[in-house]
Amino acid sequence: MENKGLLQSKELYQYILNTSVYPRESEFLKELRDATANYPGALMGTAPDAGQLMTLLLGLVNAKKTVEIGVFTGYSLLLTALAIPEDGKVTAIDVSRKAYDDIGLPIMQKAGVEHKIDFVESPALPVLDKLLENTENEGTFDFAYVDADKVNYWNYHEKLLKLLRVGGVVVYDNTLWGGSVAMSDESLVPEPYRASRRHSIEFNKLIAADSRIRMSQVPVGDGSTVCVRLH
Ligand SMILES: C[S@@+](CC[C@H](N)C(=O)[O-])C[C@H]1O[C@@H](n2cnc3c(N)ncnc32)[C@H](O)[C@@H]1O
Ligand SMILES: O=c1cc(-c2ccc(O)cc2)oc2c(O)c(O)ccc12
Numbered sequence: 001m002e003n004k005g006l007l008q009s010k011e012l013y014q015y016i017l018n019t020s021v022y023p024r025e026s027e028f029l030k031e032l033r034d035a036t037a038n039y040p041g042a043l044m045g046t047a048p049d050a051g052q053l054m055t056l057l058l059g060l061v062n063a064k065k066t067v068e069i070g071v072f073t074g075y076s077l078l079l080t081a082l083a084i085p086e087d088g089k090v091t092a093i094d095v096s097r098k099a100y101d102d103i104g105l106p107i108m109q110k111a112g113v114e115h116k117i118d119f120v121e122s123p124a125l126p127v128l129d130k131l132l133e134n135t136e137n138e139g140t141f142d143f144a145y146v147d148a149d150k151v152n153y154w155n156y157h158e159k160l161l162k163l164l165r166v167g168g169v170v171v172y173d174n175t176l177w178g179g180s181v182a183m184s185d186e187s188l189v190p191e192p193y194r195a196s197r198r199h200s201i202e203f204n205k206l207i208a209a210d211s212r213i214r215m216s217q218v219p220v221g222d223g224s225t226v227c228v229r230l231h
């Protein structure tokens with residue numbers, strides 16, 4: 001497979017996938033990953049090692065009510081739906097449901113988890129605002145996953161902290177943005193990474209200074225920042 005990781009060698013990343021990730025990956029997740037491989041934008045899918053960390057965290061917090069921003073074909077959505085209980089719910093938000101309908105939905109149905117998914121086709125900010133309009137939603141979400149437009153990560157963070165319960169977890173994907181966040185010379189940054197890079201750098205600074213959360217920057221996949229709401 002192509003090197004989607006940030007480690008010192010492709011071989012080391014492949015070793016981790018082959019030894020620790022793929023043997024434990026659900027057959028439905030593998031099917032979705034394989035089906036996504038030839039779909040336009042395939043590189044955007046959540047990396048399987050980052051997905052495995054999400055599954056671990058969903059279990060640790062006994063996640064039942066969750067929200068996801070950025071679905072694409074649905075790798076992270078499927079692992080969430082598989083991890084939550086039968087009466088759990090994931091509100092899945094994406095500006096377009098085409099990739100989900102083309103690839104993910106039939107696999108969700110086969111996996112028997114479609115009933116746990118509430119897909120909302122919309123930009124995410126107004127959906128979060130709508131959730132917050134209903135004060136009963138405040139502090140009730142166990143888990144959130146953000147894997148969409150980098151420019152809005154901080155806006156998502158402010159709203160998600162209101163929706164999460166104390167002890168709830170939010171995971172932000174792509175926070176190392178292909179390693180570009182640490183490149184001192186802008187001209188060395190590959191063109192596709194340039195536009196979002198400064199947003200990721202700014203977000204990483206803000207989140208590291210946020211006293212409302214406990215956090216860890218984990219170098220799985222393209223960088224996952226794991227945050228726990230403290231109070
Ligand atoms: C990196 S992909 C998500 C990958 C997905 N988590 C997975 O595991 O395959 C990013 C997605 O975010 C969506 N997106 C971009 N901007 C958005 C916004 N403002 N609100 C909601 N979704 C958005 C895109 O349509 C795209 O499908
Ligand atoms: O172009 C990308 C690439 C990724 C990406 C890179 C490496 C990984 O291990 C995982 C994902 O993610 C993207 C993304 O989340 C996005 O919103 C746009 C583009 C890309």
